[in-house]
Amino acid sequence: MNLKWRSVAFQIWALPLFAITPFCAARTVSFQDFSSTAGLILQANAASANGHLRLTPAIAGRGLGGAWLETKQPVKNGFETTFQIQITEKYSSGGDGMAFVIQGGAKPGVGLTGGELGFGGITNQFAVHFKNYHWGDHPTDGRYDEIAVLAASSPTEPLRDAPENFIGSVSRRIDYSDGAVHTVKILYVPGNLQVFLDDLANPLMTVYVNLAKLMNLDEGRAWVGFTGSGGADWQNQDVVSWSFSSNDPAPRLSGVTAPLDSNNAPGLTLPHRLFSTPSLSMPETTPLSVDHAFGYSVPPGIELAYQIEASTNLVSWAPLTNRTFYFRDHDSTNSAIRFYRFVPK
Structure with a gap:
């Protein structure tokens, strides 16, 4: 759904989405x-x-x-x-x-x-x-x-x-x-x-x-x-x-039958240079592997028209530092779950 019509929230999980299996014939x-x-x-x-x-x-x-x-x-x-x-x-x-x-x-x-x-x-x-x-x-x-x-x-x-x-x-x-x-x-x-x-x-x-x-x-x-x-x-x-x-051929991710196609990877963790579309699906949230990280990439164009806000309960929201194609959340590891939304400026 086009972000012009609806704000988007996505959930940050504390566990990684996948593991990388050891290399062979390296x-x-x-x-x-x-x-x-x-x-x-x-x-x-x-x-x-x-x-x-x-x-x-x-x-x-x-x-x-x-x-x-x-x-x-x-x-x-x-x-x-x-x-x-x-x-x-x-x-x-x-x-x-x-x-x-x-x-x-x-x-x-x-x-x-x-x-x-x-x-x-x-x-x-x-x-x-x-x-x-x-x-x-x-x-x-x-x-x-x-x-x-x-x-x-x-x-x-x-x-x-x-x-x-x-x-x-x-x-x-x-x-x-x-x-x-x-x-x-x-x-x-x-x-x-x-x-x-x-x-x-x-x-x-x-x-x-x-x-x-x-x-x-x-x-x-x-x-x-x-x-x-x-x-x-x-x-x-x-x-x-x-x-x-x-390694050649490429190693595989645990639980994935082939290396991920970056064009189909979860949208909000992709750097802007790999995005195929600036739109995000709703109403599903997008789980991301945070692994104590404070920084995340966002789709192109969003930073020009939207303010990014964070919440732990979907009730109280606070604005985040919003850089071009990037935002930082210094409180992301203080809670098990964080939600984010894009609010029109």
């Missing part, structure tokens, strides 16, 4: 440590340090680094990557962050520094960022840890590290910049991506992603690696260990 690249960087392309200030891959050192003026596997990897049909990160020796509150990045260009590259985390400004790429400094986005409360999944609206548009490019995000209740070693796992099946932090059995975030639509891939392959940057503040940003496994 091609795996593994680094137990980085005492040797053989097999990697290092850029800018990235280097081996105490057996770690240090993207940026805690030194002023050296806040840019990148590291990539030396050959393009198959990503179209799915992949699993697990890595450990450690952030130490913060100057002031530290900054700015690092990212796991997939790039489709002829050669991998690093981009802008500061809040762009070393990948900003480059076309044809996809990123999962780990950002602990947000002064430009949140000048009154800019120091907190965040994980976000980002993509530009088309492969030819430079990807900037900004909320309008978020597909999903988690913040406020995670802490990976505390100096300890933290383990991250990212599982991708065409149409779906899950991000795990320390708890590798339960996803922190589940979002709908189709790399074949977001990027121009080289026969299904792309560069995979990490970038990091700092600015007025700095910190050591280390990758402690890393494994990357790609």
Whole structure:
């Protein structure tokens, strides 16, 4: 039904919609440590340090680094990557962050520094960022840890590290910049991506992603690696260990007979660039896997004409921060169920 005639509510559930089964016949690249960087392309200030891959050192003026596997990897049909990160020796509150990045260009590259985390400004790429400094986005409360999944609206548009490019995000209740070693796992099946932090059995975030639509891939392959940057503040940003496994044919989701077609996936969790229609069905609610996430994508055009409001009981409603193609709900994990509606402005 057209949203012009009826507001829409959808329900947030605390459990994930699906699980991703383990990969079989996978091609795996593994680094137990980085005492040797053989097999990697290092850029800018990235280097081996105490057996770690240090993207940026805690030194002023050296806040840019990148590291990539030396050959393009198959990503179209799915992949699993697990890595450990450690952030130490913060100057002031530290900054700015690092990212796991997939790039489709002829050669991998690093981009802008500061809040762009070393990948900003480059076309044809996809990123999962780990950002602990947000002064430009949140000048009154800019120091907190965040994980976000980002993509530009088309492969030819430079990807900037900004909320309008978020597909999903988690913040406020995670802490990976505390100096300890933290383990991250990212599982991708065409149409779906899950991000795990320390708890590798339960996803922190589940979002709908189709790399074949977001990027121009080289026969299904792309560069995979990490970038990091700092600015007025700095910190050591280390990758402690890393494994990357790609799979062909694609793995399957538990309980699903084939990888999900992103055009038929539940509408409100799709990034705007994958939508086939801005309309939503009624009266059914749309269950989403929240997994402690605070950010959600919305269909194109809605943010121009509608205010998004949230409720726990369908009686009392409160407005949310409404960005282009994106909204944030900082109270989404304070209750088991959340409802959302679009109200004409």
